[in-house]
Amino acid sequence: xxxxxxxxxxxxxxxxxxxxxxxxxxxxxxxxxxxxxxxxxxxxxxxxxxxxxxxxxxxxxxxxxxxxxxxxxxxxxxxxxxxxxxxxxxxxxxxxxxxxxxxxxxxxxxxxxxxxxxxxxxxxxxxxxxxxxxxxxxxxxxxxxxxxxxxxxxxxxxxxxxxxxxxxxxxxxxxxxxxxxxxxxxxxxxxxxxxxxxxxxxxxxxxxxxxxxxxxxxxxxxxxxxxxxxxxxxxxxxxxxxxxxxxxxx
Amino acid sequence: xxxxxxxxxxxxxxxxxxxxxxxxxxxxxxxxxxxxxxxxxxxxxxxxxxxxxxxxxxxxxxxxxxxxxxxxxxxxxxxxxxxxxxxxxxxxxxxxxxxxxxxxxxxxxxxxxxxxxxxxxxxxxxxxxxxxxxxxxxxxxxxxxxxxxxxxxxxxxxxxxxxxxxxxxxxxxxxxxxxxxxxxxxxxxxxxxxxxxxxxxxxxxxxxxxxxxxxxxxxxxxxxxxxxxxxxxxxxxxxxxxxxxxxxxxxxxxxxxxxxxxxxxxxxxxxxxxxxxxxxxxxxxxxxxxxxxxxxxxxxxxxxxxxxxxxxxxxxxxxxxxxxxxxxxxxxxxxxxxxxxxxxxxxxxxxxxxxxxxxxxxxxxxxxxxxxxxxxxxxxxxxxxxxxxxxxxxxxxxxxxxxxxxxxxxxxxxxxxxxxxxxxxxxxxxxxxxxxxxxxxxxxxxxxxxxxxxxxxxxxxxxxxxxxxxxxxxxxxxxxxxxxxxxxxxxxxxxxxxxxxxxxxxxxxxxxxxxxxxxxxxxxxxxxxxxxxxxxxxxxxxxxxxxxxxxxxxxxxxxxxxxxxxxxxxxxxxxxxxxxxxxxxxxxxxxxxxxxxxxxxxxxxxxxxxxxxxxxxxxxxxxxxxxxxxxxxxxxx
Numbered sequence: 001x002x003x004x005x006x007x008x009x010x011x012x013x014x015x016x017x018x019x020x021x022x023x024x025x026x027x028x029x030x031x032x033x034x035x036x037x038x039x040x041x042x043x044x045x046x047x048x049x050x051x052x053x054x055x056x057x058x059x060x061x062x063x064x065x066x067x068x069x070x071x072x073x074x075x076x077x078x079x080x081x082x083x084x085x086x087x088x089x090x091x092x093x094x095x096x097x098x099x100x101x102x103x104x105x106x107x108x109x110x111x112x113x114x115x116x117x118x119x120x121x122x123x124x125x126x127x128x129x130x131x132x133x134x135x136x137x138x139x140x141x142x143x144x145x146x147x148x149x150x151x152x153x154x155x156x157x158x159x160x161x162x163x164x165x166x167x168x169x170x171x172x173x174x175x176x177x178x179x180x181x182x183x184x185x186x187x188x189x190x191x192x193x194x195x196x197x198x199x200x201x202x203x204x205x206x207x208x209x210x211x212x213x214x215x216x217x218x219x220x221x222x223x224x225x226x227x228x229x230x231x232x233x234x235x236x237x238x239x240x241x242x243x244x245x246x247x248x249x250x
Numbered sequence: 251x252x253x254x255x256x257x258x259x260x261x262x263x264x265x266x267x268x269x270x271x272x273x274x275x276x277x278x279x280x281x282x283x284x285x286x287x288x289x290x291x292x293x294x295x296x297x298x299x300x301x302x303x304x305x306x307x308x309x310x311x312x313x314x315x316x317x318x319x320x321x322x323x324x325x326x327x328x329x330x331x332x333x334x335x336x337x338x339x340x341x342x343x344x345x346x347x348x349x350x351x352x353x354x355x356x357x358x359x360x361x362x363x364x365x366x367x368x369x370x371x372x373x374x375x376x377x378x379x380x381x382x383x384x385x386x387x388x389x390x391x392x393x394x395x396x397x398x399x400x401x402x403x404x405x406x407x408x409x410x411x412x413x414x415x416x417x418x419x420x421x422x423x424x425x426x427x428x429x430x431x432x433x434x435x436x437x438x439x440x441x442x443x444x445x446x447x448x449x450x451x452x453x454x455x456x457x458x459x460x461x462x463x464x465x466x467x468x469x470x471x472x473x474x475x476x477x478x479x480x481x482x483x484x485x486x487x488x489x490x491x492x493x494x495x496x497x498x499x500x501x502x503x504x505x506x507x508x509x510x511x512x513x514x515x516x517x518x519x520x521x522x523x524x525x526x527x528x529x530x531x532x533x534x535x536x537x538x539x540x541x542x543x544x545x546x547x548x549x550x551x552x553x554x555x556x557x558x559x560x561x562x563x564x565x566x567x568x569x570x571x572x573x574x575x576x577x578x579x580x581x582x583x584x585x586x587x588x589x590x591x592x593x594x595x596x597x598x599x600x601x602x603x604x605x606x607x608x609x610x611x612x613x614x615x616x617x618x619x620x621x622x623x624x625x626x627x628x629x630x631x632x633x634x635x636x637x638x639x640x641x642x643x644x645x646x647x648x649x650x651x652x653x654x655x656x657x658x659x660x661x662x663x664x665x666x667x668x669x670x671x672x673x674x675x676x677x678x679x680x681x682x683x684x685x686x687x688x689x690x691x692x693x694x695x696x697x698x699x700x701x702x703x704x705x706x707x708x709x710x711x712x713x714x715x716x717x718x719x720x721x722x723x724x725x726x727x728x729x730x731x732x733x734x735x736x737x738x739x740x741x742x743x744x745x746x747x748x749x750x751x752x753x754x755x756x757x758x759x760x761x762x763x764x765x766x767x768x769x770x771x772x773x774x775x776x777x778x779x780x781x782x783x784x785x786x787x788x789x790x791x792x793x794x795x796x797x798x799x800x801x802x803x804x805x806x807x808x809x810x811x812x813x814x815x816x817x818x819x820x821x822x823x824x825x826x827x828x829x830x831x832x833x834x835x836x837x838x839x840x841x842x843x844x845x846x847x848x849x850x851x852x853x854x855x856x857x858x859x860x861x862x863x864x865x866x867x868x869x870x871x872x873x874x875x876x877x878x879x880x881x882x883x884x885x886x887x
Contacts, residue, residue: 002523016799032523036633039527042749049747049802054793057801059315061488063528065629066413067319082632089632114459115799122436125316129428133421134380138300138698141371141378145335148389158382158407161414165318194380 004030005097009044011056012104017112017120023102033093037080038063038070040092058117065089065229068164071171072117073104078168078227086166086229106171109214110178121167123213124181130209131202132185134194153191160188162230172227175216180224182210183240184232190243200247207244252505252857252872255659256360261878262343265364268660269703273710280305283709284716286453286468288440288495290317292412292690293673294474295419296697302426304702306709309466310423310432311455313439313490313804318420321476321488322693325412326533326626327396328404329376329690331369336393340401342366347879349688352398352578353653353681354831354847355881356511358855358874360660361678368699369691373405375698379418383407396686397534398578398886404687409533409626415690419697438464439804441732443471443499443669446724450499450669452716454728456736458804461797463729463736467720469712470668470705473499474697477652477674479512481812481819482764483756485649486518486531492808493815496656496675504664505857505870507657507677509815510823513684513832514765515650516542516582519633520602529648530633532605532626534686537575539610539619540643542566542582544603548593554604554642565589573886580683580832580845581886583647587765588843590646597644606642647765651689653680653832654822657857657872661704662696665857668712670705672696677855682831736796739806744789748805751786755779755809755816763820768836772824776817780864783813814863821858821867828852840883849881 006029014021026048031040038060045055060070065086072087074080080090095101103117111119161184169180186203189195195202218237225234257268275283284307287298294310295317302308310317334340346366350357377383377391383405384392393402407414426432437458444452444465452467478493479485500506517532543564545557565585567574575582586603589595596602611619616639620627627638634644655677662670662678673693680688762775786809794800829838829845830852838846855872 133425136378137303141374144377
């Protein structure tokens with residue numbers, strides 16, 4: 001039998017975007033340490049439902065750390081205390097018996113709250129729409145081997161492309177900046193030969209959309225990198241800034 | 251007999267000739283046609299992007315907050331293509347043959363050949379989109395091998411191939427959103443299909459944030475809504491994956507084909523507790539470098555490292571020397587179950603076998619193994635708390651993919667005109683068992699290179715009139731049916747939660763209709779499912795209202811459909827008195843315990859017609875004709 005712990009959960013409850021929210025406390029006993037954080041919330045929700053209380057709304061889907069749908073701030077840290085981990089892959093063995101956990105949604109200008117822990121991240125989709133793609137139509141592609149890509153470039157592109165679009169970088173940033181998210185996409189595509197023709201318009205349009213969505217500027221605190229479940233490096237913000245400057249000059 | 255509309259002519263010429271014979275829609279007329287695409291996984295996103303690029307008006311619906319979340323994103327290992335870059339004997343014909351054989355000769359020859367033909371275009375397209383596939387130092391693409399093949403034809407992006415391919419398709423879709431050729435409907439769940447004069451003309455959806463019920467009309471409806479693995483409750487699917495879109499289309503007349511073909515993936519992290527919400531896959535690619543074994547002695551209490559080499563049974567290598575650890579999934583899964591049933595399973599529950607990377611780490615070094623599988627091994631360590639570089643991993647089979655789905659003809663159109671079904675949601679290409687790295691190929695093949703041609707042929711023969719048809723009474727009628735069902739669910743106010751019902755159904759199906767099935771078990775399940783279903787409709791507990799963000803209500807609708815679909819799954823499994831691929835009937839096996847097909851009796855697709863809840867469905871058959879391949883018992887020895 002695995003170990004069980006007791007926890008005090010202070011959870012942000014908010015009915016919808018237009019209603020102010022508040023913290024509710026849920027004493028939760030007998031949490032199996034092998035559970036994931038979301039499984040722990042499932043158990044709490046089953047109990048709340050049986051008690052006739054509204055269960056906690058939270059977004060989730062794949063529960064294997066890749067869809068980017070889940071996320072909450074746990075004790076002040078986006079996706080909780082373990083590095084390189086989404087909330088669904090955070091297991092309760094990382095918490096102590098008797099601990100109080102403060103659980104809040106992502107808080108940022110660009111991410112209005114839908115309900116409880118669920119936020120609206122459609123701003124990220126609009127940023128991708130502004131330029132986060134290579135304009136090749138289906139059928140236009142040449143043979144895959146017509147352009148060799150140096151392994152180093154392919155690897156840098158892949159490091160950046162791992163972004164799951166969860167928004168933890170924004171939630172962790174003191175300034176609510178989306179620059180790691182945007183930088184990662186710019187860096188992924190601009191590091192590849194296929195991304196060169198649209199390199200300049202891509203970065204200009206994506207940055208412009210990012211500003212319109214109400215995200216803040218980079219505060220150089222590197223909190224985004226620390227919170228990123230894919231541990232994407234802030235070097236990609238530097239790549240974006242380089243490309244942005246060059247695009248504006250020419 | 252169903253007409254699959256397979257073109258005439260030699261197998262290798264069918265698709266080429268068909269494309270020429272298909273009717274086209276003039277580029278200036280395309281914008282007048284509206285196409286609804288439900289789902290934004292590989293099939294839905296690639297179809298939506300391609301159709302929009304051609305000039306059609308696309309409306310894209312998905313229940314998640316962004317198209318990028320669809321569960322294709324979780325595919326790990328890779329995508330097959332017949333490029334033959336490694337010069338090891340691959341060809342379109344070999345990919346076709348391996349796929350037909352892997353599917354245990356229960357798929358349609360012409361569809362599979364076409365899939366193999368377009369496989370190379372997929373790789374070209376994805377590379378052009380900026381998908382960062384793994385490359386060698388030369389700058390050229392790297393390949394690896396996968397189960398059921400003796401060539402290296404799998405392209406990959408670390409252990410995140412599905413993610414990268416989906417992001418490629420998603421970005422192509424978003425590019426078209428920017429051009430206003432695609433309208434996105436996030437957090438919108440399709441709850442019904444609207445059929446007018448026998449033709450699919452639209453859908454009714456619920457906005458999951460506001461609860462609003464909306465009708466949308468189109469000139470064609472495309473379902474790309476994935477598989478039904480979550481009927482088993484525990485599976486490797488995302489929590490939201492469901493059968494609702496396809497099931498409700500089935501209830502409106504679309505035939506459901508081969509539901510009993512379910513794939514149990516051999517390499518998943520074993521079940522560990524009652525509260526468990528899902529199972530996590532460890533990519534099959536690990537079988538390239540991992541050796542599967544159990545102790546020779548039953549109930550051996552020793553930890554793995556204390557068991558000497560001669561007391562280990564590398565059962566896959568022993569039984570299948572030619573393919574070894576790379577046998578197809580159904581065979582690997584069944585063998586793992588056999589070992590555990592015989593008492594040689596490992597771990598606390600005895601329901602696991604070892605997947606051991608030790609020899610590969612010794613041969614290649616831990617760095618190479620980390621480069622190949624780093625993210626998978628990290629995930630394993632996070633979930634289990636054990637270090638796979640030091641101790642062998644423990645794995646057990648889990649529900650992963652469903653080969654069955656809505657019946658479609660060669661044009662990917664269901665028996666309902668105007669309703670197209672692509673990707674995992676249809677039944678057509680994988681037969682009774684899907685080979686590794688073929689799901690990504692099929693999803694993208696359907697969306698990028700097949701549907702854009704075949705849907706044009708349909709549209710060319712109809713007048714675009716989505717704007718007018720929306721006023722027909724059928725839309726209001728379906729809307730009111732949908733509202734009535736939601737209100738009924740909310741009015742029950744019982745004592746049992748949605749998840750409790752789901753777990754109960756899932757457990758029953760896993761026991762009676764899982765990796766091995768028999769007549770008595772299936773009959774028992776068919777007795778119990780209606781009982782659970784009645785209990786559900788009398789005692790389910792859903793709080794709140796339908797006019798708000800209500801996740802329990804969303805799940806309840808899906809579970810209600812699983813409770814009906816589960817019955818069809820068992821009926822189909824009972825009707826098919828043979829074993830093939832993922833459908834293993836204990837009564838039908840060879841003396842060595844391999845699946846025993848009965849080609850003389852069951853060489854057909856079983857397509858079921860809905861006749862009402864609890865009513866016996868009508869079986870329609872599509873005969874499978876093999877002109878090119880010789881039917882044989884699969885041998886991987």
